[in-house]
Amino acid sequence: MPELVPLRSAARQGHWPAVQAYFTSLDSTEKVSYAVGLLAETADVERMLEKAVADRPADPLPRTLLADRYVRIGWGIRSDLRAKHVSQEQFDQFHDWLRRAEQILIDVCAEQPAYAPAWTVRLITARGLSLGQSEARRRYDRLTAHHPHHYPAQMQLLQQLCPKWGGSWDAAHGFAREAAAAAPDGSHAGALVALAHLEHWLELDGGEAGAYMRGLPVRDDLRFAAQVSVLHSDHRAGWYGIGAHSAFALAFSLGGHFEDALPHFTALGDRASDFPWSYLPNPKSAFVKYRKSALATL
CATH class of the missing domain: 1.25.40 (Serine Threonine Protein Phosphatase 5, Tetratricopeptide repeat)
Incomplete structure (x- = not known):
């Protein structure tokens, strides 16, 4: 989509002020969640994000972006194959990256309980870390208390509820x-x-x-x-x-x-x-x- 080209360009150039300005211009939480996921798919963007987190430790945006990037790195190692086709070494690395992301997101959600993008990513870490149906539902309920129909989170919970993830x-x-x-x-x-x-x-x-x-x-x-x-x-x-x-x-x-x-x-x-x-x-x-x-x- 043309509207997302400036974000892609800023991310690839490692230009945090432009990335931050782009997110500031968005007019809905669903757009923010979409853009978070898009940026997290950008190779090597974690370098820019780690610096942004260090420079702005209280800002939920760079921390959520970095956490989602860590999730994508971990999932890339795990692959989308069923568990029986994934090696123990892959699982170990996958879980390590997700635990890093989860630790960041715990703090963000504690400080900003209405911040939908962070809760949405936490639905992914709940699934990847096999935290179970009840914990995923708890996270979803915390999010929907502030954003009742957040479609990105609904898509993530739907995955959790399928039999392949214990539902x-x-x-x-x-x-x-x-x-x-x-x-x-x-x-x-x-x-x-x-x-x-x-x-x-x-x-x-x-x-x-x-x-x-x-x-x-x-x-x-x-x-x-x-x-x-x-x-x-x-x-x-x-x-x-x-x-x-x-x-x-x-x-x-x-x-x-x-x-x-x-x-x-x-x-x-x-x-x-x-x-x-x-x-x-x-x-x-x-x-x-x-x-x-x-x-x-x-």
């Missing part, structure tokens, strides 16, 4: 539906329903996976969630809009419901988010193929 499908789908129903019309929260179904699809074998996504209960679930969120007249795309439409476009397409996928591909145009398309072996070709099938329904 259950009842918990994951239940949370997604509850969040979508509780959020204001036009919010991004409805996309959680699509993401939960995509997570469920991933866990099923071949034919069973296809049958699951083609099922009318899943289709109807997706239709309702889309209508109250990204297809609602009150919806404003924001920075999470591409990801939200991508989740619906992919979920409907996997079920062969291309007429339902069409408005999401129309909203996307030539754009797509890495997640959740990255769940497919060849995301770019899948996007083009499914979009072509959706457009053929016109």
